[in-house]
Amino acid sequence: MFSSFLFLAVPVLGVATFAIAPAFNIWLPKDVSSHGATIDSLFMFILILTGIVFVITEGLLFWFLWKYDAAKATGPATYVHGNHTLEVMWTLIPAGILLFLAIYQMNTWANVKMRRPAMAPTLEVVGRQFEWRLRYPGRDGTLGTPDDLFLVNDLHVPVDEDILIQLKSMDVLHSFFLPNLRVKQDAVPGMKIPVWFKATQTGQFDIVCAELCGWGHYKMAGQITIESRKDFNAWLESMYAKQEATQPEQAAVALAQ
Numbered sequence: 001m002f003s004s005f006l007f008l009a010v011p012v013l014g015v016a017t018f019a020i021a022p023a024f025n026i027w028l029p030k031d032v033s034s035h036g037a038t039i040d041s042l043f044m045f046i047l048i049l050t051g052i053v054f055v056i057t058e059g060l061l062f063w064f065l066w067k068y069d070a071a072k073a074t075g076p077a078t079y080v081h082g083n084h085t086l087e088v089m090w091t092l093i094p095a096g097i098l099l100f101l102a103i104y105q106m107n108t109w110a111n112v113k114m115r116r117p118a119m120a121p122t123l124e125v126v127g128r129q130f131e132w133r134l135r136y137p138g139r140d141g142t143l144g145t146p147d148d149l150f151l152v153n154d155l156h157v158p159v160d161e162d163i164l165i166q167l168k169s170m171d172v173l174h175s176f177f178l179p180n181l182r183v184k185q186d187a188v189p190g191m192k193i194p195v196w197f198k199a200t201q202t203g204q205f206d207i208v209c210a211e212l213c214g215w216g217h218y219k220m221a222g223q224i225t226i227e228s229r230k231d232f233n234a235w236l237e238s239m240y241a242k243q244e245a246t247q248p249e250q251a252a253v254a255l256a257q
Contacts, residue, residue, distance in 0.1 A: 004065035011058035033181040034198040127174030127187040130216035153222030175211035
């Protein structure tokens with residue numbers, strides 16, 4: 001009897017934890033992206049659906065533990081060899097739910113992974129043990145030319161604009177994760193993978209690697225700064241100037257002109 005109620009405490013406390021988590025600000029990170037609300041609503045729908053199944057399943061398990069407690073048994077146990085109708089039902093119903101979810105999420109998936117904005121890449125992000133290497137177009141506005149700007153772990157983007165990232169890996173499998181922008185994409189060696197988003201609020205947020213990539217995986221963190229176009233342009237100019245100042249040959253040419 002006691003063990004059955006102890007078992008019941010697990011789902012009760014689990015559901016209660018989920019219910020009160022938002023009040024203590026230990027739920028999903030703040031959403032600052034244009035597509036985040038759709039992803040969060042899909043997550044909540046799946047969570048509630050699976051939560052209902054979880055509560056029903058745990059409730060049935062508790063009932064069986066309580067009803068068929070060995071201490072209350074008055075005779076030998078009886079056995080049932082199966083029920084084909086019940087087995088078909090608990091196979092078809094989950095299959096139907098999974099099919100529904102597959103169809104329900106198609107538009108969200110397409111917005112995040114398929115409907116790429118028609119624009120040139122804003123920058124290139126390269127995962128490397130154990131840092132994120134960033135490459136912005138230089139003053140000529142073209143990525144992949146000698147005047148490109150190179151940075152590490154310090155990503156800046158303008159707010160309310162489409163951002164297209166060309167994601168690569170230099171060595172092993174990494175996962176480029178921007179929790180507040182609801183972006184997560186594996187960086188696969190030998191592949192160039194487009195990643196896009198639009199930030200809706202300014203601020204500074206985390207960049208992390210969500211794939212175990214070696215002994216220093218814990219160090220592979222960066223920061224994304226979302227700012228106004230004016231502030232972004234000013235930051236970009238200051239970075240150009242710093243990089244040019246560390247290149248003696250270019251600095252000498254500039255002085256000669």
